[in-house]
Amino acid sequence: MTLTGRHVSYWIDSTLPSSYPTLSQNVTVDVAIVGAGLAGVTTAKLLKQAGKTVALIEADRIGVGVSGHTTAKVAALQQLIYAELIEQHGKEKAQLFGESNRAAIARLADLIAAENIDCDFERKANYTFATDADGLAKVKKEVEAAQSLGLPASFVESVDLPFPITGAIMMPDEAQFHPRKFTLAIAATLPGDGSYVFEQTRVKTVEDEGPCRVITHNGSTVTAQDVVIATNLPILDIGLYFAKTYPKRSYIVGGHIDPAQAPQGMYIGVGDNYRSIRSTPTDDGGTVLMVGGEGHKVGKDDATDERFERLESYLRSTFGVEPEYRWSTQDYISFDKLPYIGNLTPAHQHTYVATGFSLWGMAKSVLSAMVLSDRILGIHNPWADLYEATRPTPFVTSTSIQQNLEVGAHWVGDRLKGLFDSTDSVEPGVGKLVTHNGSKIAAYRDDSGQLHTVSAVCPHLGCIVAWNQAEKSWDCPCHGSRFSCEGNILHGPAVKPLEQKVCD
Ligand SMILES: Cc1cc2nc3c(=O)[nH]c(=O)nc-3n(C[C@H](O)[C@H](O)[C@H](O)COP(=O)(O)OP(=O)(O)OC[C@H]3O[C@@H](n4cnc5c(N)ncnc54)[C@H](O)[C@@H]3O)c2cc1C
Numbered sequence: 001m002t003l004t005g006r007h008v009s010y011w012i013d014s015t016l017p018s019s020y021p022t023l024s025q026n027v028t029v030d031v032a033i034v035g036a037g038l039a040g041v042t043t044a045k046l047l048k049q050a051g052k053t054v055a056l057i058e059a060d061r062i063g064v065g066v067s068g069h070t071t072a073k074v075a076a077l078q079q080l081i082y083a084e085l086i087e088q089h090g091k092e093k094a095q096l097f098g099e100s101n102r103a104a105i106a107r108l109a110d111l112i113a114a115e116n117i118d119c120d121f122e123r124k125a126n127y128t129f130a131t132d133a134d135g136l137a138k139v140k141k142e143v144e145a146a147q148s149l150g151l152p153a154s155f156v157e158s159v160d161l162p163f164p165i166t167g168a169i170m171m172p173d174e175a176q177f178h179p180r181k182f183t184l185a186i187a188a189t190l191p192g193d194g195s196y197v198f199e200q201t202r203v204k205t206v207e208d209e210g211p212c213r214v215i216t217h218n219g220s221t222v223t224a225q226d227v228v229i230a231t232n233l234p235i236l237d238i239g240l241y242f243a244k245t246y247p248k249r250s251y252i253v254g255g256h257i258d259p260a261q262a263p264q265g266m267y268i269g270v271g272d273n274y275r276s277i278r279s280t281p282t283d284d285g286g287t288v289l290m291v292g293g294e295g296h297k298v299g300k301d302d303a304t305d306e307r308f309e310r311l312e313s314y315l316r317s318t319f320g321v322e323p324e325y326r327w328s329t330q331d332y333i334s335f336d337k338l339p340y341i342g343n344l345t346p347a348h349q350h351t352y353v354a355t356g357f358s359l360w361g362m363a364k365s366v367l368s369a370m371v372l373s374d375r376i377l378g379i380h381n382p383w384a385d386l387y388e389a390t391r392p393t394p395f396v397t398s399t400s401i402q403q404n405l406e407v408g409a410h411w412v413g414d415r416l417k418g419l420f421d422s423t424d425s426v427e428p429g430v431g432k433l434v435t436h437n438g439s440k441i442a443a444y445r446d447d448s449g450q451l452h453t454v455s456a457v458c459p460h461l462g463c464i465v466a467w468n469q470a471e472k473s474w475d476c477p478c479h480g481s482r483f484s485c486e487g488n489i490l491h492g493p494a495v496k497p498l499e500q501k502v503c504d
């Protein structure tokens with residue numbers, strides 16, 4: 001299989017690397033924020049603006065997690081959401097959802113203007129389109145639902161995409177931006193006056209015992225009155241957020257398009273095989289068009305390279321664009337469609353989480369920053385109750401039952417995988433599960449023939465990892481932890497790498 005694009009996110013490729021220090025001694029601040037994605041960086045900014053000292057602690061580099069691999073549409077129209085929200089939660093809560101996401105977009109715009117951040121922020125119309133009768137019915141229902149909530153949505157019969165549609169819902173005045181330019185610019189405003197940014201510093205755990213202690217991989221600690229865990233899925237298991245969400249992985253390809261030919265809005269289709277489409281200006285005056293889609297549950301598909309192939313072929317055939325970039329990332333889907341923003345558990349009065357953004361976390365990250373900074377500052381927030389992280393969990397919806405049953409099935413059933421008893425069967429460029437002296441081994445042979453062997457048991461809660469061919473990684477089908485072929489953590493909730501194993 002030949003893929004044309006380079007395997008790198010456009011957002012990361014078009015920004016310079018950051019280089020903040022690793023935490024190597026103990027520090028004390030008012031608030032520690034764990035995770036420097038959009039949620040963490042924005043929360044740290046709002047708190048520092050309000051006069052708190054903050055420490056932003058990132059395991060990798062600023063903005064290279066999900067927020068560095070997103071499509072970065074900042075939207076209140078999140079594909080199809082309002083008809084379902086009204087059905088599931090009633091009109092009042094659905095209205096608060098729309099209002100709060102619109103307010104988050106406005107807050108982001110204000111922040112960018114106030115700090116004069118060059119991050120390609122543009123107000124744009126946002127469309128969810130249908131290409132058949134079934135999709136059209138869903139779109140019309142969504143228009144009706146959104147309008148009944150007072151949102152400025154309307155039905156349109158055509159859009160400037162180069163294929164016919166049956167209809168679309170349009171929300172004006174939404175936004176898009178360059179997420180990594182934003183996170184880097186905001187992070188740069190944080191250090192000083194008792195505040196810090198640390199990179200390459202993995203947090204192992206947090207103790208909430210007034211004051212809180214954030215304990216990092218090398219034993220250095222940050223002591224703080226309050227701690228915000230913004231690690232996409234919380235690294236602490238105690239709030240059971242891993243069982244209130246499931247991880248979904250999705251793919252993006254991009255390449256230069258003639259600016260005159262580029263569609264002007266932001267678009268997403270409906271149905272399982274949807275495509276998400278937007279363009280972005282480049283620093284050299286050009287335009288890159290991005291197409292996303294091909295989502296699936298993490299660890300459930302090893303032929304992931306075929307997903308990139310389908311997207312590349314779509315980019316060429318639909319837009320005449322040659323793929324230059326390809327990348328992939330994942331997000332956590334909340335079972336009741338609302339993010340979890342608030343205290344980790346009712347007993348944790350000073351540890352907070354923001355998770356379950358359900359593939360629409362740009363506005364929700366900013367919203368999380370608004371809700372959590374208000375809570376820490378003791379300010380009433382009109383949306384805090386709606387998103388309360390400790391709200392009763394819908395463990396009994398059909399999706400949550402199915403997802404949690406699947407986790408159980410993986411925990412037990414995947415132990416029977418790895419029938420090969422020799423690493424000889426592992427060809428170059430491929431990973432396989434192997435049983436060696438009774439242990440499950442994840443074995444990968446690189447292109448030079450060298451074998452890399454690590455334990456196949458995920459250090460989070462013990463599921464067996466699965467091979468991801470496109471990313472050359474070991475992905476856990478239970479709660480989405482991901483590891484490199486050498487066992488290093490690529491995505492939490494795991495805080496420990498896969499154990500090294502020797503097969504001789
Ligand atoms: C393919 C795809 C496209 C998307 N497109 C859109 C879109 O167009 N619009 C939209 O609204 N949303 C979109 N989303 C969703 C959105 O990108 C995410 O919801 C959002 O980026 C999540 O931000 P975050 O801050 O929670 O996570 P991240 O950006 O992942 O930040 C978490 C950070 O925590 C760090 N971390 C993890 N563990 C530790 C630890 N132990 N110690 C220290 N640091 C740690 C990670 O390294 C990471 O940097 C998309 C998602 C996908 C998968």
Ligand code: FES
Nearest residue numbers: 458460461476479
């Ligand atoms: S991520 Fe939870 S067991 Fe692997």
